[in-house]
Amino acid sequence: MAYCFGFKKKEIQFHKKQLPCLSVRTGFDLVLQALNLERGAEILVADINIPDMFTIMEVHGLKAIPLAVDKHTLGLSPAELKAAITPQTKLLLITHLFGAVMDTEVLLQIAQANNLVVIEDCAQAFDGDYVGHPQSDVVMFSFGLIKTNTALTGAVLQINSEILFAKIKWLNEQLPEQPTSRYLKKIINAMLINLITKQLPYTIAYQLCKLANKDFDTLISGFTRGFPGTDVMKKISYRPSYPNLRVLKNKIENFDRAVIYKRQTLASQLLQQLNGKVKIGAHNSKHTHWVIPIETETPALLIRQLKDKGFDATAKASSLVKLDICRSGMGLTNELKLENLVYLPMNLGMKESEVRALNQLLLDICRNTSSELFKI
Numbered sequence: 517m518a519y520c521f522g523f524k525k526k527e528i529q530f531h532k533k534q535l536p537c538l539s540v541r542t543g544f545d546l547v548l549q550a551l552n553l554e555r556g557a558e559i560l561v562a563d564i565n566i567p568d569m570f571t572i573m574e575v576h577g578l579k580a581i582p583l584a585v586d587k588h589t590l591g592l593s594p595a596e597l598k599a600a601i602t603p604q605t606k607l608l609l610i611t612h613l614f615g616a617v618m619d620t621e622v623l624l625q626i627a628q629a630n631n632l633v634v635i636e637d638c639a640q641a642f643d644g645d646y647v648g649h650p651q652s653d654v655v656m657f658s659f660g661l662i663k664t665n666t667a668l669t670g671a672v673l674q675i676n677s678e679i680l681f682a683k684i685k686w687l688n689e690q691l692p693e694q695p696t697s698r699y700l701k702k703i704i705n706a707m708l709i710n711l712i713t714k715q716l717p718y719t720i721a722y723q724l725c726k727l728a729n730k731d732f733d734t735l736i737s738g739f740t741r742g743f744p745g746t747d748v749m750k751k752i753s754y755r756p757s758y759p760n761l762r763v764l765k766n767k768i769e770n771f772d773r774a775v776i777y778k779r780q781t782l783a784s785q786l787l788q789q790l791n792g793k794v795k796i797g798a799h800n801s802k803h804t805h806w807v808i809p810i811e812t813e814t815p816a817l818l819i820r821q822l823k824d825k826g827f828d829a830t831a832k833a834s835s836l837v838k839l840d841i842c843r844s845g846m847g848l849t850n851e852l853k854l855e856n857l858v859y860l861p862m863n864l865g866m867k868e869s870e871v872r873a874l875n876q877l878l879l880d881i882c883r884n885t886s887s888e889l890f891k892i
Contacts, residue, residue, distance in 0.1 A: 528761045535673045535685055536764055538694060540639045540658045541568050542752040543673040543684075547654050548576045550683035551607070551633060558604045562592060562611040563839045564854060565637070568748045569609075570839065575749055581605070582839040587811065587852040590797040591618035598626050607633045610652075612641035613836075613852075615664070615779070615806030616797045620649045639663070639671075640834075643804045644771040648674055659764055661706060664806060665771050668702040670756050670764040694754035778864050779805045785871045786860055791882055796857065807833050809857040810878075818858050821881060827874050833859035 530536055537543045555577030561570075563582030573580050581600050583592050590613050597608070608627045612618055620636070627634045628651065636648045639658035642665055648655030655674040659667040675681040756764065783805035792798050796809045812818045815831045822829040838854050860874070 528758075528765050530672065530765065530768075531674075533674050533676065533681065535675060535681065535688060536756055536761055537671050537673060537688055538691075538754050538756050538760075539660065539669065539752055540637065540656045540671045541572060541748065542688075542691075542754070543654075543656050543671050544569060544635070544637075545572050545575075545749070545752060546684045546687050547635060547673070547680075548572065548578070549687050550680060553578060553606050556604065557606040558602060559607045559609055560597060560600055560605060560632070561609045561839075562613070564613060564836050564852065565611050566835050567837045568752075569637070570837075571748055578607075579604075580839060585613065585852040586850045587796055588792075588799040588850050589618065590614060590616040590800050590803075590852070592623060594622045594626060597623060601626075601630050601632075605630065605632060607635065609635050609637060611637040611639075614797060614809060615640055615643075615804040616800040617641050617643075617646050617802040618800070620652070624649050624651045640806045641804070643776050644773045646802070650676070653677060653680065659767055661702070664775065664804070665767050666706075667760065667764040667767045668706055669699070670760050672764070672768065688755060691753055691755045694757045694760070696757045696759055699757045699760045775864070776804050779862065782862055782864060782866070782871065783808050786862070786875055786878070788875050790875075790878060794878075794882065796852070805862070808860040808862050809833070810860060811853075811856045812858055813856060815856065815858045818881070822858075822860075822874075822877065825873075825877055827877070828861045830859050831857065 528536075535543070537546065553576070556579060557577075558579045558581050559573055561573075561580045561582055562585050564585050570580055583596050583600060585592065592610070608623065610618065610620060610623060617638075624634060634649075634652045634654075636652045636655040638646065638648065638655055639660075640663070642657050642659075642663060644665070653676055657672045657674075659665055659670045659672070661668055673684065675684060780803070783803075786808060787795055787798075787810070790810070794810045794812070796811060797803050819829045819831060836854060
């Protein structure tokens with residue numbers, strides 16, 4: 517019997533349709549390997565995702581066809597989806613952003629009518645309840661460092677086809693197990709982040725960055741990135757270590773949805789009475805607010821105003837990027853633009869007085885008729 521950290525290794529069982537893997541990136545790569553699509557095949561994607569996902573498509577010789585994300589619903593347009601399908605289109609990747617789950621019913625109907633494989637990327641949308649559309653072929657959930665139900669790293673794929681599941685499982689088993697030391701480093705990294713984000717260390721670190729003319733948000737985002745640097749394909753090509761699997765299993769089985777309610781309550785309080793043009797995803801009924809972005813034409817100015825009052829707003833709460841899009845004749849007046857977003861602080865431990873003060877500050881800025889901040 518093998519040992520790890522002093523205890524015996526026992527087989528860890530997940531649901532029969534669930535496959536644990538190192539990350540959503542890893543899972544996506546495994547799915548594409550299993551599907552073995554012809555090089556040059558097209559994947560319809562939300563035009564916003566982390567850059568590594570687009571890199572993985574390129575490695576497989578696939579062409580990403582971007583679809584605009586509606587800033588009010590955080591969903592995709594069925595009309596744009598239908599218009600984008602060509603004989604080369606083989607797959608639809610649905611990415612749920614910011615903790616919201618978009619309406620997928622019509623999207624799935626269009627995909628099925630055109631024989632498209634459907635993958636749901638729920639890396640930002642785990643809520644302990646949503647398990648993906650029953651007709652989706654693969655649904656991917658992340659349990660990374662900054663995710664809702666973190667296991668520090670790890671992901672779970674729900675695969676609805678037995679044949680596809682068997683292929684992906686076999687491919688995953690061919691990968692080497694990530695050294696336990698890597699997971700230990702994740703634990704140490706998480707402890708450092710927890711320390712540095714406390715008020716006094718945070719203030720000291722922020723001031724030191726200013727003195728050194730360094731960007732503090734870049735420093736923090738570097739700590740929280742799952743696979744920093746280059747050679748992403750090499751870094752993701754592992755199976756989770758045994759301790760990682762144990763934590764992942766425990767997190768899934770013991771998730772407390774109270775955190776979702778707390779986040780929704782906080783978001784409601786922070787955004788109370790704000791103009792609907794400012795809110796992102798305001799028309800989405802399945803929003804758990806993994807982050808709380810608002811829209812402004814002058815993000816740097818708004819961030820400075822909020823920080824001057826002691827509120828840690830940022831424009832870099834995630835590593836999302838947006839693919840360039842050229843769509844002649846498409847009416848995209850509600851298109852989500854990452855460059856216009858400011859992410860509000862959402863510490864669930866914020867005092868009621870702090871929440872009220874931040875909400876009031878945002879209202880005052882919005883009501884300032886001389887301000888250009890919210891003329892979206």
